[in-house]
Amino acid sequence: MNQTAAQGARALLPRWVVPVVPEGRVLEDHAVVVDGERIAAVVPVAELEAGHPGIERLELPDRVLIPGLVNMHAHSAMALLRGLADDLPLMRWLHENIWPAEKIIMGPDYVRAGTRLAIAEMLRAGTTCFNDNYFFPDVAAEVAVASGMRSVMGMPVIGFPTPWAETEDEYFRRGLEFHRQFVDQPLIGTSFVPHAPYSVGDGAFARIAQLAGELDIPVHLHLLEAPGEVESSRAEHGLHPLDRLDALGLLGPRLLAVHMTQIDAGDIPRLARAGVHVIHCPDSNMKLASGICPVADLDAAGVNVCIGTDGAASNNDLSLLAEMRQTALLAKVSSGNPEAVPAARALSMATIHGARALGMEDEIGSIAPGKQADLATIRLDRIETQPVFDVISQIVYAVPDSQVTDVWVAGRRVVESRELTTLDEAEVLESCREWQQRISTAIGDDPGGT
Ligand SMILES: [Zn+2]
Known part of the structure; x- marks a missing residue:
């Protein structure tokens, strides 16, 4: 092969x-x-x-x-939106900038070009595996395989129509088609990626819980990312998001909970008991002023904490080395304890902890005989x-x-x-120049854009 x-x-x-x-x-x-x-x-x-x-x-x-470093939260194709909109709160950034731009440009060509750019950047920064959350995972998976990079690609589910799918049924149908197409590919794993509790309904979550169990795959979810999510969940569903997910059968070791800045001390033992994995994205959380995930407390309670970059539109790079540093530093300043998350622990979070969360601890994440090189x-x-x-x-x-x-x-x-052997760097750069032009033109023409 x-x-x-x-x-x-x-x-x-x-x-x-x-x-x-x-x-x-x-x-x-x-x-x-x-x-x-x-x-x-x-x-x-x-x-x-x-x-x-x-x-x-x-x-x-x-x-x-x-x-190799394991990037546990990526929206790879968004590398093409790097620097498009900065210095905004999460909901304005999403609703007024990112989603309108994506609405215009979303499709296989954009995902192909963006994923290639992200992979080129990640490989050159020592990342060998990424856990992706984006539309057209079939296209992203083809790019990843051709690049020789390992990945877990998500089947997206979100409560409104996108160019990937119009209806809830279509999200599941296309996702499962993708899963069947790539399930035997050695460099590709699959997961469900419901966008967030505020954008996915109970019916879809219950279906995901059942199917993820049947297929034995993780559920990769933005959870408690920014202020207001607890209150809006109580108003809409009468429940705290963790209670809602628990009732829907999702609060368990399949859950890869991304961000988790809005949790309090009382939630931590519950997450540990449930075996939920927490994916910390410090750059994105700081940039969007989302809040601070209590990484040191989670780690001390036995929760498996791993690290992700998030998309390049909210970071704005895909460096896991930088993210490790931010993890160690943010844990210290937020806890007032310079001993919180020492360097070796941060390195574990960026490698073996990610492998564990993906169910790949026996294959990747450390250097040992028998493991993947x-x-x-x-x-x-x-x-x-x-x-x-x-x-x-x-x-x-x-x-x-x-x-x-x-x-x-x-x-x-x-x-x-430092030379990529599977991707042509000049071609990647040329494609970025073309897409910058296309995105600028598309947004300029669209009244919903910036
Ligand atoms: Zn994200």
């Missing part, structure tokens, strides 16, 4: 290996043996020749090898990351994306010395 491009065994020899499990460990003078799409061994360099005589060696001096190397010999007292501290607090040098997904080298 060309997307996994199985190759013979070779040994990667970085200066350091951060396997992520166990948390905080840094290995020196170790080789990571990759055979085909999987990691075959992690061994001291001194023992490499004995166990793997004559193996091809790839020297990676001054580099640290980490598991989803890997990234970061060079630490630059001005910005010298000297190196603590490798994990450098990764979380100092490394810019531009120091990610090489990336592998399922053993395939998709970034080589």
Whole structure:
């Protein structure tokens, strides 16, 4: 299969290996043996020749090898809307800017071009897997497979017509068609992505709960993102959103709850008991002034917290390195505790915790024999990351994306010395220029636009 491009065994020899499990460990003078799409061994360099005589060696001096980062909340195609509307509250940003723009440009061509731009950016920033929430997941999945990137693509459900589907039934029909089309594709997983409790009805949620159980897939949902959502839910449904989801059978370990800035201390034990995964998007929450997810308290209570970038229209980049840093910093300033979310914990949240939430903990998220070879190397010999007292501290607090040098997904080298091997960078840039023009023209012509 060309997307996994199985190759013979070779040994990667970085200066350091951060396997992520166990948390905080840094290995020196170790080789990571990759055979085909999987990691075959992690061994001291001194023992490499004995166990793997004559193996091809790839020297990676001054580099640290980490598991590929897992971006747990993306709207990839929105990379084309980066910087379209900034400095607005969530509802005005959505209703007056983003949704009118999407209404005009939405379709397979836009999703193809936007997803390609997002993937190019994410791969070059060390991200090897993303959990996507957007329309035309079939188109996005084709782009992801062609790019050699791993992803979980959502089947969208929202309570109004869009170019993807007119009616609730059509959302389910098209989503399930997409699921059947890609269910056997090794780099693609699927999920349900109901937009939010305020935009999806009880009937659709109940149907999602049943189907997600039957298909054994996650439900990826914007939840308690911004102020007012509890009050409006009480007014419309007579229930707190968590009570409503519970009654509809959705408050459980399938639920990937994105944002969660509007929760209080009383909600935390309940989320932990239910096994809900929380996806923290600090840049987006800060930019839209949505609020602060109490990450340190959730983590202490045993909730699996992972990290996402959200779409580039509300971030405005897709850097998980930046998001890790923001996670660690925001947890400290919001709790008044500089020990909250230490660097190694932030790195776990951006890797193994995401893998766990997706039900892929045995396959990705750490460097261990038997796992998929989803890997990234970061060079630490630059001005910005010298000297190196603590490798994990450098990764979380100092490394810019531009120091990610090489990336592998399922053993395939998709970034080589910062060059994309599966995407044509010039073509991606040219397509961005064309879409900027098309979007500007479309919005300029539309009275509902900005
Ligand atoms: Zn989002």
